[in-house]
Amino acid sequence: MSNSSEPLAGANLETSPAAGQTITHRGVKYTTIKEGRAHILVPPNAKTEVDPKSSSKDSGENSQNVFYNPIQQFNRDLSVLAIRAFAEDFSARRKERAQGKKKNQDRNAKKKKAKAEKRDQGSAVVVTEDLSHNKEETSATQSATRATDAAASSDQTATGAGEQGKDVPQPPIAESEGPGNAKKRKSEEINEHADEVKKQKIATNGLAGDEGVATTDEARDHTTTTGTSEAAEDNVLNPAKAAALPKGQRPDDKLRSHLRILDALSATGLRALRYASELPIPTHLVANDLVPAATNAIKLNVTHNRLTHAITATTSNAQAHMYSAAFAFNEHAYGRYDVIDLDPYGTAVPFIEPALLALNDNGLLCVTCTDAGVFNSMGYLEKTYSLYGGIPVKGFHAHEAGLRLILHSIATSAAKHGLSIEPLLSLSIDFYARVFVRVRRSPADVKFLASKTMIVHSCDSGCGSWALQPLARTSTQVGKKGGEFHKYHPALTAGERNCEHCGFKTHLAGPMWGGPLHNPWFIGRVLGLLPQVDDEVYQTKSRIEGMLSSALEELEVVSALNPVSGVDSESGAKAQQKQDRGGVNGKRSKDEEPTAEPASPKLTTGDEVPEAAHTNPDAKANNNDKGHEPILGLIPAVPPTIIDSHPFYFQPSALSGTIKCQAPPEAMIKGALRHMGYTATRTHAKPGMIKTDASWAVIWEVMREWVRQKAPVKDGSLKETSAGFRLLYPDGKKEAEGVDADGEEAEKMEVDGEEVKRRIGNGKGADDGKRRKVVFDDVLGRDRPTKRLVRYQVNPRANWGPMTRAKG
Template sequence: MSNENTGESRVTEINSVNDQYNVVSEGKAKVLMPKDNEVFYNPIQQFNRDMSIQAINSWRLVYNEEKLAKLKRKNPEAVLPEKDGKIKIMEALAASGLRSLRYAKEIDGVDYILANDLSEEAVDSIKRNAEYNSIPEILLKTNQGDAIDVLYAHRPPEKQFDVIDLDPYGSAAPFIDAAVQAVKSGGLLCVTCTDMAVLASNNHPETSYAKYGGVALRTEFCHELGLRLLIHALQSSATRYQRYIVPLLSCSIDFYIRVFIRVFDSPKKAKDAVVDTGLVFYCNGCSSFYTQPFGARTLTGNKNLKYSAAHGPVVGTNCLACKTKLTIGGPCWISSIQDHGFASSMYEAVKTDPSRFFTNKRMMGMLKVISEEQDVPFHYTLSELCSAVKATCPPILKITSAILNLGFKVSTAHSCMSSLKTNAPNEIIWDIMRAYVNSIGKSAKIVENSVPYHILSVPPRSDIDFSIHPEANPDSRKIKLVRFQLNPEKNWGPKSRHRAPKRKM
């Protein structure tokens, strides 16, 4: 099946071996899948696995450069010993082992991979598939056990993993506390959550708070808020152990979110969590939003950092633009969620070897958009802005140009089409929308004390310029990458939870 919207073709090779198994080919791995157990393999997750392989390979280069730089500070002639350049990976919930198989074959410099699963059937499958792929046990080790127990058992520094991959069915929340302790300082956590009904809506505020320590909202930026809630949960856990996190890549993909986070030891930098965490106030009337950090950080005269409670609130109970009551979301991570340099390095690696990944076009599109994305909390959408002032939608380049012409920055968000992600404050955005409405004429259907009435009752500033700015058209659009993904194929969502078949007596 092909899909021109995503730039991908579903041509996963599936051949019958015998009456019991099919062979599924993905990347450099071939996996024996039971014919009576179709939920064991979800081809839509190939993009997740492709991205993870490149992310780990790109992170490993940085990781080893840091190790070498540390050695060279003591001895400029030092070289990194081979054993120190190898990484240990744990896949905590391995299922069939396809991800671990691909990691063994497609990630450079692996010492060994521990593929763990609670299911005896899954562990048998991993062993069978490792043998089928001629992967030695010294490279791909298996373990049957509860993932939380196994992670906690690897808390001592000498037992920690360089990379831990959490890709559960549903929420990763139960595994976070153990995972942030079992990864080495400077190591990488790769975390997936598929419970988007909790993370990206306000249907279950009590559940999102119980799992992630923050309340989700139903907004146009709900997927970004889901990412920030997950990162907040990771940081909250890490801080308890005097560790801090650095997000490298945070992705909203299809029906799930995926983050790549580095974890470091530092009691001093762990204190920054109070500045990096905060609340979001959202207006359901006009889509304005405001963020409130919990703490402030200042540099004292002797160059030490001093932390204090933040002043607030940043806004009252009602929206400044349209007078609608505000809804509170969070606490969530309000600092950086993307490392643009890391995203660009991944993009260049994928671009250099276009035949390496089946989902190459989609990877390039997402990575390029992320590398362009303004790293500020949350975004607007053009449709929301125009709806709030009862106006037809102009070309998005017209609005982005107006923002750029005022000296602010703007981009799209990878998580939402027709989004506007900018460092311009709310009042600037509404001044631009007021000027736009003045240029086309106000709707006759606006009633007194309505949302558009309150917004348009304020005159716009006089220096709004809608002339097309030379930077309004991003490189990702100029080179015609697949920037936003539509449904990859029919019935593309998460499959049912795997259940082991009943054993014959």
């Protein structure tokens, strides 16, 4: 967002837009604010920031009837890039469908041609046999006639002799039925084939080029200047006209080259303006708002930005608009959208179900929820349940739990209609949450939803740990013929009433989404776009890169998502990164030097050459021989069977507060976990947090070793009834030298040259009783990126945050 300090006066609505202009329209002076490539007109004395110490009466500002918050530019920059990445997938799917349709047409044409040739060959044989038979009969007749004429030659006159020389006519039946019918049938088949070709051309009307896709700025500009004047393109853009055509002439909506986007709660229309001006694919947008004043502002901004050919402003209830797009009579096939953006003031839950229904198959749903006080805290848990269908979490991991509650609400609403969701990107940003979800019509994938839904047993009043309880489980079975199929079972009870680590009571949270929060290929695609975009247009580019890099690193704990590290082997991302961190299985020998943690997983965009192409040099040639052209741009889907077995993150300083010791550095804890063979990364939601695949038993074992090695606890600082005391002394009493309080022996283990005692027995402190060497290696735990990344928000200005609700 940029704004000139000296407004440019003397401009009107037809003047080329520029930042800082003063536009006079119908006696009202507007100030122009530029964000990205879009310009919006702000009425005089409109609020663009809030000072809590002043009131609107004192400042002379008008009541806010159109909402604009410059703090959310990060949201809009990210949305443009996310939709741009999705547009590449959209175009690739159109190209794939066009190729598949052409392949089917060619196959059908070959079959029809072969059938016609076979029929013609059969007809030719019949005609040849008939002609031979007719010739034989003609010869016999002529011989008999000549013999008769020779016998009566004395009685014949000259005239009779002349008649003798006449040829006997051939039977016309065989000739007329043979080649004549074959030619007639062949002519009919040619006409039928021509009719089919004509219908296919009509069905594919509206395609851009031979491949049916357009992904460049030139294609978008050509569509905006000439597309609306063509009848075919107009039929595609206008659902009513397209549905009114005869069935054989209706365009194939799945071969449409342009992207259809709905900005359901548009306000000033800024999002629609940016999508229309910055996406490199032909777009048709609908900017909708309930308030007529907002719609008038949208029309002014669209006219001023010269985007009337691409954006249509409507005044209607967003829910009614989306329901009508999904179920309008004879128009629903052409009225649905490819992308729907929901950015309300507060929760987006009331708009989720109609938005899901109004989306095309493989459509993108963008959702913003700004009611963080509801889904991120326990202050209004009854409201959280009524909106999102689950109870929030109390603790440092509440931000990720809030994201999972939002995804749970979307997933359950979609499942009722046979729709499955795939989170492409889920972020907790400032005071709101932003999720990008791909919606697919797949009743088979919906069956996995119960297995990806979980309840959390949270020890919020004790040590802060949690235990997961899935609602169901899925198993893969092998059939009698070797094929695989899935079976669905109720899950066993996993949680307990009291925490297994500190003994305090646990509380329930959820149900909530238990699958991955992101798609690594989608994140890689967005990150791959950043070097191509202008820093002046996307002023939050550095923060987008930092936050998405952190989100990509979070997926390291999901072992099933091997492509995160760019490794397609069986070991996958986790094993490769452990090997990079030091030694086999993530454990470094004594003679090895510590190595720095790699910056981030290798970016994957979905366009990489498959692993088979690396091992088999003839794979590509064989692929081309079969006539299969590789489709670039498709974003692979995360398999629906994958669950996130290690959700949430923990805060080392909070754990040290529980046991009353000095807070350990983040690198120390991460280094200790990585030395033990576990994955430990940061999270995008909050700084100073660690996300790991280690169990809570291992985490508390590391914290006990931290106290023993680095930061002893002062005597008397922990009460015997406190959670910290039970965590430090799992058996309830302090250990004596060599023998514990119960008289059982204690073993000694060497850690960094020191002898440390640990109880031998069934104590809960150790994870399954195995001996573990804890080494606090800060070098191993330190992340050394190749470049400095802005991973977390810094205060952009004073009193920033959500502004007051728009009125009008």
